[in-house]
Amino acid sequence: CPDDTNGAAIYGDPALDVRVEPVREPLYEQEVVVIPGTDRDTITFRITMNEKGSPGFTGKWGGRHPIAFLPFRVEDIDIVHTNAYNTMITDNLALMYIWKQGDPPLEEGEQREVVFTAKRYLAPPWGFTVRDVGDGTALYLVWQKGTAPQIIGYKVYYGTISQIYTDTIDVGVDTSYTLDGLTEGTTYYLAVTAYTAQQEGHFSHEEACIPQTTPRAPTGLTVTDPGVGNTLVLDWNANTELDIAGYKIYYGRFPPFIFTDTIDVGDTVHYTVTELKNDSTYRFAISAYDSDDNESGLSQAAFGTPTRSVGLEEQITMNAYFLSQNCPNPFGYKTIIEYSLPKKVKVSLRIYNLAGQCIRILVDEIQEQGLKRATWNGNDGFEKRVPSGIYFYRLDAGEFTSTKKLTLLR
Structure with missing residues (x-):
């Protein structure tokens, strides 16, 4: 290929005559022009030839058909004018077929364009959830703020039949709303939309909820x-x-x-x-x-069924001290600490925070030989709940001392 080319294209019927021609880029310049409207935007996709040639997949100085990605998603497309022989417009791109086999090459400076009007696609709010307030007459709705900068408000739609919304409330710019005046025990179907000064967007996914005074039975036990x-x-x-x-x-x-x-x-x-x-x-x-x-x-x-997979009695001989890891760990309400004593001895079992302060004494007495158990409920010595975090428990029994770490998750 010559030095001023950056590729090659194959033309002709391979069964008859194949020739290789250099491809010059750019064969044409392209632009997308948007004229905003009150309800619809007017969008022009235009190409201007830089030199004589035939955009498409055959012809002198061949190349691809012009395609452009639109600056935003669109819908409800209406083509006003085009001098391309065919076009394809989707929600995010425009394609012009501007040359076909048998057509003469386009001259330098010649233009092809497609002009169409469309509405900007306004995505539905996301993260829409509905919760029962618990008084039998109200539901609490919440959703995430839309990303389109032109959004000026939201509307709540609801009814007692799925996909059929008999009532609408404009809630303004808020992204949460308490819907009251409902009938207890009735299933309500709800959705939310965003709107701009020009249009209203699509419905969010539908949520169903029943206002009730009595709580629902818990699940997932x-x-x-x-x-x-x-x-x-x-x-x-x-x-x-x-x-x-x-x-x-x-x-x-x-x-x-x-x-x-x-x-x-x-x-x-x-x-x-x-x-x-x-x-x-x-x-x-x-x-x-x-x-x-x-x-x-x-x-x-x-x-x-509570079991003891391998008991400490089988793991520990009675002539040795042993401090087990608390179970469960992490824990949220109660945890059990087991330890073994080979003889009668004074025992101290204490809980410490990360600052090294003793916050709870679980055991402080003389105990007989054997396997022992203590329970900590996550409270301090004044029976006040301590915050989630890492704590330590220390066993002092005669000459034996052992410290282990535990985690509290509220």
Whole structure:
């Protein structure tokens, strides 16, 4: 190829005669011009030939058909004028077919263009969620602010049939709204749109929610055996109602799986149940209650059997001191610390913060030989909750001292 070219193109029917011609770039200059309108923008995509040639895939100084990516997404496209023999316009690009086999080459300075009008695509708000306020008449809606700079407000649409919205509320520039005056127990379907001075955008995804006074039963209950004996760990999903105050655990042992015990665990969704009987199967369920003491029905039941995978009795001879790692770790409500004493001795088991300050004394007494257990509930010596973080526990028993780290996650 000559020095002033940067490529080559193959023309002709390969079965008959093939020739190689140099490709000069740019064969043409192209531009996209946008004239904003009140309701629709006018967009012109134009090319101007830099020299004589035939844009397309055949012809002297051949090249690609002109294509341009638009500066923004568009919709509702209407072509006003074009002198290309064919065009293709999508939501983000415009393509002109301006030369075909048999056409004469375009002359230097000759132009081809397509002029069309379109609306700018206004994306729906994202992150739309709906939560029950919990008073039986209101729902709380929230969404993320739209990215288009021309957005001046949002509208909430709702109704009692999916995709059929009988009511609309203009909420202005706010990205959250409390919809009240609703009927308790009725399913409402909701969506939200953004709007500009010229147009309203597309609906967000639809959300469905039921205003209720009584909280919904918790979901996702799981029961895990940590293998330390007499202990099971419960986890469940947090309720989404705004007025939820806490949860209660109901449980009982087989037979007959009747709920014989109840624990009010507060606003946590993680709890360790202790003092259970090893190798016995327990049935658990969770309820939620709100700030007005309205209590939900019970969650779906879950089952667990506390076991001791390899007990400390088998790991430790009674002539040795041993301090175990707390379990569970990390923990959110209670954790168990086990240790072994080879003889009767004065024992001190204390919890320290990162500053080295003793915040809780769990054991401070003379104890007999054997395997011992202490429980920490995450409170200090004044029974005040301590914050999440890393803490240390230290065992002093006679001449033996051992310190381990634990993590509290509220």
